[in-house]
Amino acid sequence: MKSIGKKANRTTAPPAGNTTSIPDLFAMPISAWLQQTNAGIMVNNEKYQCIWVNDVLKQHIGDIIPYKAAWSTVINILAPLLADPEAFKKQLRTLRKDKKPWFGWELPFADGHYREVTHLPLFEGSQFMGSIWQIVDITRRRSVEDAIRWNEEKFRSVLNNLNAAMCETDLEGKITRVYESFCRLSGYKEEELIGKNITEVFVPAEKRTFARALRKKRLNDNVPLLYDLEVVLKDGSRRWVLCSSTNVYDRNGHITGGAAVHMDITRQKVLQQDLENARAAAEEARQAQKEFLASMSHEIRTPLNAIIGMAHLLEETQLDNQQKEYINLLKHSSGILLGIVSDILDISRIEAGELQVNQREFHLRELIQSLRHTFELKLGRRPVKITAELDPAINTWLIGDNMLLNQILLNLLGNAEKFTTEGQIAIRVQQESWLNNKMWISFRVCDTGIGIKKDKLEHIFRNYKQAEGDIREKYGGTGLGLAIAKQLVELQGGTIVVDDVPGFQTAFCFTLPFMDTGKPLAAGNRNTGRKLQQRTFENANILVVEDNQMNLRYIMSLLQKYKINYNVATNGPDAIYFLESRQYDLILMDIRIPGMNGLELAQKIRADENLPNVATPVIATTAVAMESTATMAREAGISDILTKPYTPDQLLQLFNKYLNEDETEIIMEEVQNISGYDFNPDLNVQFLNGLYENNISYAADLFEIFIRIIKDEMAKVGEQLEKSDWTTMKFNLHKLKPNFAMVGLTWITEKIQTLEGILVTDQDQRKDEITRLYNEIVSEMNKYYPIVNEEYEKMRKFIETNGL
Secondary structure, three states: OOOOOOOOOOOOOOOOOOOOOOHHHOOOOOOHHHHHHOOOEEEEOOOOOOEEEEEEEHHHHHOOOOOOOOOHHHHHHHHHHOOHHHHHHHHHHHHHHOOOOOOEEEEEEEEOOOOEEEEEEEEOOEEEEEEEEEEEEEEHHHHHHHHHHHHHHHHHHHHHHOOOEEEEEEEEEEEEEEEEHHHHHOOOOOHHOOOOHHHHHHHOOHHHHHHHHHHHHHHHOOOOOEEEEEEEEOOHHHHHHHHEEEEEEEOOOOOEEEEEEEEOOOHHHHHOOOOOOOOOOHHHHHHHHHHHHHHHHHHHHHHHHHHHHHHHHHHHHOOOOOHHHHHHHHHHHHHHHHHHHHHHHHHHHOOOOOOOOOOOEEEEHHHHHHHHHHHHHHHOOOOOEEEEOOOOOEEEEEEEOOHHHHHHHHHHHHHHHHHHEEEEEEEEEEEEEEEEEEEEEEEEEEEEOOOOOOHHHHOOOOOOOOOOOOOHHHHHOOOOOOHHHHHHHHHHHOEEEEOOOOOOOOEEEEEEEEEEEEEEOOOOOOOOOOEEEEOOOOOOOEEEEOHHHHHHHHHHHHHHOOOOOEEEEEEEHHHHHHHHHOOOOOEEEEOOOOEEEHHHHHHHHHHHHOOOOOOOOOEEEEEOOHHHHHHHHHHOOOEEEEEEHHHOOHHHHHHHHHHHHOOOOEEEOOOOOOOOOOOOOOOOOOHHHHHHHOOHHHHHHHHHHHHHHHHHHHHHHHHHHHOOOHHHHHHHHHHHHHHHHHHHOOOHHHHHHHHHHHHHHHOOOOHHHHHHHHHHHHHHHHHHHHHHHHHHHHHHHHHHHHHH
C-alpha cells in the first residue's frame, strides 16, 4: 500500500520548546496501524475514491469495492447491505460534504448484524488529503445490551404491574428512585417524592422510631429485613404493607443506600384481626360452654343420683311383676341419661385440652377380666357370649393410664353390646412390637352385631355422628362414644381403625404404648447375691417415684430381688394419686420429677394430717451431693437422702433403718464374684461389682439402655448449651449423671458434678469454661462408648452361654 500524502515520509521536527525527542513509534507510517488492526478499514483519497480495503472488511462484506471506485459507486454498492439504505446514503453524502469526524455510528445490516462505523478525515494543514473508515462488528455487544435492556424493561414492567411497590433510598433514607407501582400505591407523583425522607413522608409519627431502628439495623448489620408496617398515604388513609428491604452497593462493595419492595397486606391484616376476634369469641363461647356443662352436670347428676339410688332401694322391697317392670324401666332410663351426661362432659374436657395422661402401674389381665365380667352381668340372659383372649407374652405389670384404657374399652364394648342381639363379643389383646423401650399392644373389640357399611366408616368417629340416620331412633345414643374413644387413643399416642376380622361383623382395633416394669404378675423366686440372715422385708409396701429409665430399671430389680411390694409413679400427679389412696411403709422418691418438684411433693405429704402417709418415711434420691440440697430436703420433711449412684448396700441400710421394726441390724455376707464374669479393667470394676453384685442380666439391661440413649441425650445438652438454656441444661445433666456411673464411667459422673456446680450462677460469663468442660465430657464419652458397647456384647454372650 502506498503512503497517503505528499510528505508522508518526511520526519516531522519536534515542536518548539520541547527538548524531548518524539518516540520512534510516531515516525512509523500510518500503513503499519492500518494493516495490523482487527477492525475493517476502507481508505479514500482526496476525491473520496476508494484506494484500499483491508482483509477484515472483505471478510465482512466481501471483495465488492473496485479500486478507485467513485464515492457514488461505493454508496450504491454498500447501500443494499443495510437495513435502511436511504438513511445510509443520506448520511454518507453529508459526511463527504462536511468532512468532519464521525464516531459511534451504529448501522443495522440486512443480515441482522450490527456494525459500528467511524469516519476520520485526514488534513495536512487546511488541505484535505482523504479519509479513513473503520468498521467494527458489534453484533454480540448489541445482543448483550438488548438482553440487558429487555430484562430491565421486564423487571420494570413486573414491578409496575404487580402489587409490589418498589423504591430506592440513600443512606439517610431520602428517596432516590421510585417506580410507577410505588406511585400508584402511595398516591404521590414521582417528582413529589424524589429527595424526600421516606420515613417522614409515609410512617405515622408513633412508628417512626421503630422504622429508623430498622434502617439502622439493616445498614449496621448489613442484613436484609422483612417486616410489616402501617403507612400513611397521600390522601391520609392508612394501609398495612409487608416490606422487604435490602442494601444497595456500588462497584467497590460499599453500601450506598437501600431498595425496598412494599406489598399491600391490608386485607390480610383485616382478615387476621377478624380471625383473632373470632378466636377470642370462640374461646369465650368455649368457656361459657364449660361453665354451662359444669352447672348442668351438677344440676342433673344431683337429682339423678337420688333417682338411681331410690330405684335400687325400691328394687329390694316386695314388688309385684308390674312394679318390677316399672323399676327396671326406671333403672334403664336413668342409666342412659347418666351415660349421655358423662359422654358430653368427657368430649368437652377432651376438646378443652383438660384431659391429661397419668401413667401408673396396673395389672392389664385384671382390667380385661373385670370388664368381661361387667358385661357378662349386663348381657344377662341375652344369647350373646363375651370372651377375652390375652397374649401370654404380656405377663408383667405395665405402666400406662389404665383409667383412660378402661374408658376406651368401656365405650367400644358398650357399642358392641348395644348393636349385638345374639352371637359373640370378643376382646383380643396382643403384644405387637417393641419401639423406643415401649411395649406396643393392640386391642380388638369384635362383635357379630349389625355391622357398619363401608361408605359410612368415615363418619363414625365424628362427634354426634352415627352410621345411619335411623340408628338413634332404634338404638338410642348420642354418637359420642366412638368419638371419645378415638380422641382418648390419640391422646396417648395411639391409633384406632375399623378392622376386618373373620367371623365378626364389626371389629375396632386400637394400639397403645406401655412401659414394661419387668415385675411379673405372679412373683417368682430370684437368686440374690447377698443372703439376708434375719429378714427379707416381704411384707413391706414401697412407693417409687422416678422417671429416669435406667434408674427405674435398677430400683425395680433391687426391689424384686429383696421381694418388696412396690408401686411406680413417674410424675408428681401420679404419686399424689397413690399417696392419697393407700398406705405405704416407705416412699423412695427422686427430688426432680415431672409435674411437681420432689420437695413440693414432700411438703404436700407432710401438710395434711388426714392423709394416710403423713408419717411415712420419705427417702429422696438425688444426684446433687450438696449440703444445701440436704438442708432443703430436711426442711421439706424428707427423712433421708440417698445420693446417686448408690449401691445395693446403701439402699439396704436404709431399708434396715426404716423397715426393720425391731431395729436389729441386718447381717449380710460380703459380695463375692461367683458369677465368673470379669468387667473390662478400663471401667471402674470395683464399683460395678458392688453395684450389680453377681446379677449380670441386670447389668446388661442398664448397659443396653445407656448405649441406646446417651449420645442423643448428650446432643440435646449440646443444643441447650448453644442456646444458653442453662436451666434445662442443668436439669438434663442432673438426670444423666448417674447413667455414666452405672456403666463404670464414674470419673465422667464427677466431671458432670463439676459442670453442674458451674451452671449455678454467672453462666453467661463462664460460657467458655462450660463449653470446654462439656466438650471434655463428650470426648470422654466418645472414647469409652465403644468399650461400653463391647462390654454389653460380652455380657450378652456370657448370659447366653451360661443360660442366665
